[in-house]
Amino acid sequence: MSQHDIQSLRDLNELRTAPVLKKQQKEKLLKELQMEMAKAEWFTLGIMAPSANQSLMTIRQIERILVWPPMELVEAPEEEGPVFLKANQSSGEIRIRHEEGLGEGILISSHHTDPTEPTFTWGPLPLDLFNS
Numbered sequence: 001m002s003q004h005d006i007q008s009l010r011d012l013n014e015l016r017t018a019p020v021l022k023k024q025q026k027e028k029l030l031k032e033l034q035m036e037m038a039k040a041e042w043f044t045l046g047i048m049a050p051s052a053n054q055s056l057m058t059i060r061q062i063e064r065i066l067v068w069p070p071m072e073l074v075e076a077p078e079e080e081g082p083v084f085l086k087a088n089q090s091s092g093e094i095r096i097r098h099e100e101g102l103g104e105g106i107l108i109s110s111h112h113t114d115p116t117e118p119t120f121t122w123g124p125l126p127l128d129l130f131n132s
Helices: 023-037 052-066
Strands: 042-049 072-075 083-088 093-098 105-111 121-125
Touching (some): 023 105, 052 093
Antiparallel strands (some): 042 105, 083 093, 105 121
């Protein structure tokens, strides 16, 4: 699938890494994402990034745009290199681990207190999606 084929969140499901998208595509995806997220109670996020700093900058942008209280960083690698950040909005904790071989992008999973409610995962979304 080429970047031109990305028209909705569903188009990202089969990708290993986030595509490079035009501004108009990002705006459309962000609007769709916010509408879908409004149906859930809380979220977990996975951020695949080239560095811990970039993953933290990305989560902080998401918190600002979505008006979430800042989560606490409780674990981070000492070595440089690619990482996987996992943020849990329910616990308020962020953990980052060194991870080779991943793509890049943001994964957002919806959650509910009622376990019978469906959950969804969106992404991989571009690391700069929330820069707008």
